[in-house]
Amino acid sequence: MIWNLFKEVMRRPLGLISGGILLLLYVAAVLANFLAPYTTNEQDLDRTYHPPTKIVWGEGGLRVQAYDLVDPSMAKYAPIEGESYALDFFGKGPAYRFLWLFETERHLFTVSDPEGAVYLLGSDSTGRDVFSRLLYGARVSLFIGLLGITITTVLGFLVGGLSGYFGGRSDFLAMRFVEFMMAMPGLYLLLALRSALAPHFASDQMFFVIVVILSLIGWAGTARVLRGMTLSIRQNQYVMAAESMGQSPLVILRRHILPNLVSYLLVAATLSIPGYVLGEAALSFLGLGIQEPSSSWGLMLSQAQDVKVFYLNFWWLLTPGFAIFVTVIAYNVLGDVLRDIVDPKMKTR
């Protein structure tokens, strides 16, 4: 069934485009240490706020334009006429494990000349390559959505499915709790939870803390809808038949009720992943999420929040925002396409 759905999505132009963009983003995130010429924290204090370097053709290959710092106080760079560095494809750079399999030093492209540097998207306040940080940040920002939605869906299905199936007092209690969770202003809860939990965790564990916080806030809505759907599905005769044959509730939930919910879950999950991406971005932006030395799109944007950036037109520091925007819009389009396929009645005319 999932395979049919996939084929159906690929047949629609919007589905193909949005799915393709997402695939590209995730592949780039997974291959970040191969695609990025630098590591997240390779600083170059002589090249702060460097503009994106031009790539030129010459001497039988692609070359990187050389720049000269004209005005250090304004971080103004000017290209040096006729001077450039060779761009090496599959050249040597910092060592890493390729796909967590084997150690290598090869990167897609590097500049081997120690004098030169390639900044596809410029450099930031401490001369770190924005393009590399964007790729490493994608790992955090993109996978937080997948992980978060998995936790939310499992939790929502367990609570919603069980309380819808059994009903009675436990159902009543669970639903009052769900309503309580839904009545709370999400962002406030996020801030309060984060300030309480943060001191107990190291900065590299922060990723998981944020996922857990975001999922704890998000599961209630899913649970409520799933409870309603379970309630109506369990009226079906096949459920009664399974019950009278003495199948255990968990088996019935898994074998007879879950398959009916899959399409709804898929659509809901696709449409709510942007919430996680945005949640992480907002938290990191406020300085409450991912911390240095890690990188994430929200964190990069918060570092772009500087008067210097605004006045001197360092537009390349805002690219993480466009990355977030593209991710969110791709998920929204894909979710709409999925919904149109699963439930044609809901189609927006």
Added chain:
Amino acid sequence: MISFIFRRLLTLIPLLLGITALVFILMSLAPGDFLTPVKAQRDVPAELIESIQRDFGLDQPWYVQYFKWLGNLAQGNLGHSWAYKLPVADLIGQRVLATFLLSLVALTFSWCIAIPLGVLAAVYKDSIFDRISAGLAYAALSIPEFFLALLLVFFAAQTGWFPMGGATSIDYEYMSFGGQLADRAYHLILPGLALGIGSIASIMRIMRANFLDTIRAEFVTTARAKGVKEFVVMFKHVLRNAINPLVSAFGFAFSSLLSGALMVEIVLQYPGLGQLMYQSILREDQFVVLASVMLGCTMLVLGNLLADILLAWSDPRIRLEKKK
């Protein structure tokens, strides 16, 4: 109706109790005593600290503190802000007004633009205008609010047409009353825009869908068959019915009046409730956090209530009381 409102307001009490208790537990989990930095400040008299410590039982476990805080709340005492050295009630009062103003501007702006746009998109369905506005709405819904605010600050810095932040200019105190009003309005443009664009898109989409649903109703066919002019059909018959569901959306918009502006306020340095809440969480300014969380929740519940009441008022088929 009255019993319905009464019952809904009653559910507010356990909700607020639960949330404030949760905040208390969370705050007590955070390490360190928030009195330590206060004691280190020379300008806070020792008697004041002692009296607050006694009144709120700050040296006792969180549940004792919680009940003391509730007792103080019942007497109308919201506590004292350490960071601002002001009673919480005064501090929140100033900020609520600023946020309320901002949200109201954003709300009016977005509704005034979104409804005509939605109607136009529905009337000229599948035209170029419809396609473009649908695409723009999609983009507007997907852009993070704080990124939009950042872009606006960037725009303001590059062009110099708008102030980059704050609610008033430096020389605000010396302006005439009219000048002060104009200055406030001038500072509201960018945050209002950042806050309003997302809701323009969503309201426009709802309006368009409603309008298209209503066009297919039988009374529209009847009106057309009677020879009523197309213009009159659209604006007298369709529009009136299509706008009904939006009435309840207005209630929900009201509920987010105080809590929706947090990110925009922080980026544009607008001194509102959201910014206050964020800073007081960072500074562990406990009583300010509690009071603003309570205010936010109350607004949320009141807004939902308003949405239900408005819906019942606009559509008599909906009964709020339980079925007999």
